[in-house]
Amino acid sequence: MPEGHTIHRLALDHGKALAGQVLRVSSPQGRFEDAARLDGLRLVRTEAHGKHLFYVFEKSRVLHVHLGLFGRYFAAKSPATRVRPTTRLLLEGAERSFALVGPTACELLSPTRRRELLARLGPDPLRPDADLDVVRAALARRKTPIGQVLLDQSVIAGVGNVYRAEALLVTGIHPERPCKDLSDDQVDALWATLGRMLQDGVRDRRIITVAPEELPGPRSKIRRKEAVYVYGRRTCLRCGGPVSKLTSANRTLYACLACQTG
Ligand SMILES: [Zn+2]
Known part of the structure; x- marks a missing residue:
């Protein structure tokens, strides 16, 4: 989707x-x-x-x-x-x-x-009217794992299966961490990361989540598997370790449990 x-x-x-x-x-x-x-x-x-x-x-x-x-x-x-x-x-x-x-x-x-x-829709990180306080409050009252909640459009609107995996990897957050246990810094970092990734996606007309300094070549020539850290990959682009395939919100959630300990 x-x-x-x-x-x-x-x-x-x-x-x-x-x-x-x-x-x-x-x-x-x-x-x-x-x-x-x-x-x-x-x-x-x-x-x-x-x-x-x-x-x-x-x-x-x-x-x-x-x-x-x-x-x-x-x-x-x-x-x-x-x-x-x-x-x-x-x-x-x-x-x-x-x-x-x-x-x-x-x-x-x-x-x-x-x-x-x-x-029925939560704040959208791409919209200037998005209110992070609404997101903070929604996460603070949920025991549900953050990996599951990121696909819930009533909490944050616009995130799908690729961005949820990639944003959790970049912020080092374990996908099964209960939302209410996330620190303020983690929530802020997750929101900022999602916003940056989505903005890049609008500009690039495709998903490239890997930071410029970690890309193997020019942005316009990056192949799909090199454009992401964990999504659809067997090994983590950041640490080289194995990528785990979890199931969350009825979708496969790719994660590197070595990088995602937060
Ligand atoms: Zn890793």
Whole structure:
């Protein structure tokens, strides 16, 4: 599943290409019936919160997209020709078009439902309005292991399986450490690390968590297995020791138990 950096990147790219324009909005597949209610309206702005993407149109109409496991966008020049028949949503601007296939959610949200959805999401390290105190308070009252909680979007929004493993490695935190036992310094370091990794992901358009001085070559040429410390690896890039595969929140959690003793 895409992590928060992918969704923020989409919000930036789609906002740059489409905001301020009157859009043609359709659903070639026919499953997004409310497309007609957005067709011919001006897109005011786009924004992301965690893994949720929002398009704010005039008349306060808000389109909500969640890619889920299989959703993806295809970009093309306008007018869009040769659109896949499975396209749930087609956004056509003056020059660029974006076709969405296979999302978990593609829906028009009322202001009330939008508020309800946002209320269920924790702070997003990529958003300037993110409040670290809210995260601190949420962790302080949980006995649950931090590895499990990092995938809970109601605590921190936008973190997925790669960033949770990598941020825990970089901060040296054992994934089974109960949240409430983390020190203030550990929580601060974890938050800062997640924020930095996600920001790099938005910029790089991919996940590279390894520090510049530890990369074996130019950033643009790094292979996938060299771009991470533990995720999907057999040995830890930092210490060379074996990587453990734990199960946490029903997903495989990669960890180096030699590096992660905190
Ligand atoms: Zn290690």
